[in-house]
Amino acid sequence: xxxxxxxxxxxxxxxxxxxxxxxxxxxxxxxxxxxxxxxxxxxxxxxxxxxxxxxxxxxxxxxxxxxxxxxxxxxxxxxxxxxxxxxxxxxxxxxxxxxxxxxxxxxxxxxxxxxxxxxxxxxxxxxxxxxxxxxxxxxxxxxxxxxxxxxx
Amino acid sequence: xxxxxxxxxxxxxxxxxxxxxxxxxxxxxxxxxxxxxxxxxxxxxxxxxxxxxxxxxxxxxxxxxxxxxxxxxxxxxxxxxxxxxxxxxxxxxxxxxxxxxxxxxxxxxxxxxxxxxxxxxxxxxxxxxxxxxxxxxxxxxxxxxxxxxxxx
Numbered sequence: 001x002x003x004x005x006x007x008x009x010x011x012x013x014x015x016x017x018x019x020x021x022x023x024x025x026x027x028x029x030x031x032x033x034x035x036x037x038x039x040x041x042x043x044x045x046x047x048x049x050x051x052x053x054x055x056x057x058x059x060x061x062x063x064x065x066x067x068x069x070x071x072x073x074x075x076x077x078x079x080x081x082x083x084x085x086x087x088x089x090x091x092x093x094x095x096x097x098x099x100x101x102x103x104x105x106x107x108x109x110x111x112x113x114x115x116x117x118x119x120x121x122x123x124x125x126x127x128x129x130x131x132x133x134x135x136x137x138x139x140x141x142x143x144x145x146x147x148x149x150x151x152x
Numbered sequence: 153x154x155x156x157x158x159x160x161x162x163x164x165x166x167x168x169x170x171x172x173x174x175x176x177x178x179x180x181x182x183x184x185x186x187x188x189x190x191x192x193x194x195x196x197x198x199x200x201x202x203x204x205x206x207x208x209x210x211x212x213x214x215x216x217x218x219x220x221x222x223x224x225x226x227x228x229x230x231x232x233x234x235x236x237x238x239x240x241x242x243x244x245x246x247x248x249x250x251x252x253x254x255x256x257x258x259x260x261x262x263x264x265x266x267x268x269x270x271x272x273x274x275x276x277x278x279x280x281x282x283x284x285x286x287x288x289x290x291x292x293x294x295x296x297x298x299x300x301x302x303x304x
Binding site: 044052053084086097130132134 | 198200243247
């Protein structure tokens with residue numbers, strides 16, 4: 001049932017640019033909107049998602065269950081920075097630094113997440129095939145690129 | 153200098169299939185062979201690599217420096233399992249469970265790593281544009297897919 005719902009959504013939305021697909025992904029996070037989230041993903045059995053410190057989920061059913069678990073805690077206050085991209089024909093690989101804020105018993109906490117988002121272009125426009133996220137640090141990308149430039 | 157070495161290697165090797173590219177990547181790990189490693193990567197400024205628990209490295213110079221740091225500890229005893237893939241035109245996204253073994257003061261230790269490897273096809277055949285790795289668990293992929301099947 002989750003699968004047919006996901007597919008209905010995928011067919012209903014045309015994401016005509018990669019930026020539109022990425023914006024929809026983070027908008028779904030910010031609004032804990034599971035249908036909007038699933039509409040971003042490609043209709044492929046092997047789509048995969050890794051949440052920070054989490055297991056890998058493969059396929060729309062597992063990915064939906066994973067995001068439902070995240071959204072059970074409410075909307076995710078996430079903003080993105082430092083988007084870098086590798087573009088190919090019908091392919092876009094984005095490297096994103098996510099800044100996630102959450103209210104805890106100790107007040108507002110901020111975490112940084114390194115995410116790799118891969119999109120492919122198909123009949124319904126641009127769709128996500130991979131979201132791989134892992135714990136990051138505040139100035140993640142700049143530091144490594146600049147450090148390497150100094151070293152060589 | 154590291155950049156020109158990396159480019160010379162990229163031009164010297166034709167990786168005619170995705171499997172050949174992935175085999176070369178893990179063979180380079182197993183032999184701590186930095187030139188073979190860098191020959192697998194695409195000639196693109198925005199190629200990116202995240203080691204488990206590490207920062208993101210963007211570009212050939214930073215990625216080389218990162219693998220040199222890994223290889224300074226010697227060859228990496230890594231085997232791969234559970235490869236799943238999303239194939240597009242000139243694109244291949246692989247989900248891999250890596251089993252890494254290392255001898256420590258407490259004897260042989262085994263760690264599992266979730267890696268997402270993205271390859272694109274260009275003039276020199278298949279090249280890696282992304283390697284994103286994060287700490288995993290032994291039965292990572294099966295568990296999530298099967299759990300989701302049971303839930304729905």
